[in-house]
Amino acid sequence: MSTVNYNDSKYPVRADFAESHTRFWQRLASPGNCLSAKQRIAVAKEVRQAFSCELCRQRKVALSPYQVNGEHDQTGELSSVMVEVVHRVITDSGRLTKTWFDSVIADGLKHEEYVEILGTVVHVFSIDEFSRALGLPLRELPEAGAGEPSHYRPGNLVEDVAWLPMLDQVIDSGPESDLWEGKLEGNVIRALSLVPDEVRSLQDLLKTHYLDEAEFGDFEKSPQGTLSRIQTEVVAARVSAFNDCFY
């Protein structure tokens, strides 16, 4: 099923949540940049599996995650390096390091694969977390569609401040000019831009969950729901603090 709805919620849910989540579910069920639709859905299943992984639990409480070796409890549908990325991003992202990133690349992941996995993980997780916040069961994952990955690599890539290439801060023309419409873009939006469709999904979901990203810096702007901007930022800041989010 590629359609998401919240008809089972005892609280009325704004229609744009179901609409943007459905758009992402449809993308999830389609081949991506490097991954087939089946692999993308396997990543989504692994996101859900990570919470019951004993290795992740032990690493989380260790002084350093690198003190604890072992095998992840996994669904068995992805390579071990892909599972490592999914589980670490979900359960212990605050302690990821450049050394860890270099190790997963050395273990055979391409930069584009890494970005596609990361994008899929965070988008699925945010949708799952929305259900949890409302006290609802997780939405059923879609069935994998047919087709081949695009292997598209954008131009305008630069290696500056991230662990991997990103699109330049300003893009005036070309197939990616829709992403930030000529203006300077912040790093958290640029971060996934090696796979531009991950940025498009991020922007689509952000608009529903938080704000249109063009409005991030304008503190006079309120989100489209019922909260004022300052109330929105109180929730954002407290959740981010629990996540040790420096950014």
Place this chain on the structure above:
Amino acid sequence: MSADIAGQTINMDGIADPTCLEIEGVPHSGVLLQFSNAFMSFDELQLEKAREALVAEMGSAAMVDVAGIASNFQRMVRIADGTGIPVESMGEEMDSLVEELNEAHGLNDYSSAANTRAAKKVL
């Protein structure tokens, strides 16, 4: 420490401290923080109570909006952590204010602060 946001002066002390249960100057901050704390505790009973408190005080539409924001910020941190991006400079004056906030709230102790420190060294 306070900040001027949308014409309001807000006392920001305690925003990063889970034991702080109200932000002076922010209407309904008590139920917003209760919900945020419960959400991040992964304790379904606490979350259910927080949901009901939020609905009782602000209405169900606000509770759904808060659920959207909270779940969004489970995403953003993981993008930043997973790509090693630093916080971008926002100009000397703003950077200085942000540094003051980071120091006051203990944010410089977060592991992920290393990405911004490393970028500053390169520059």
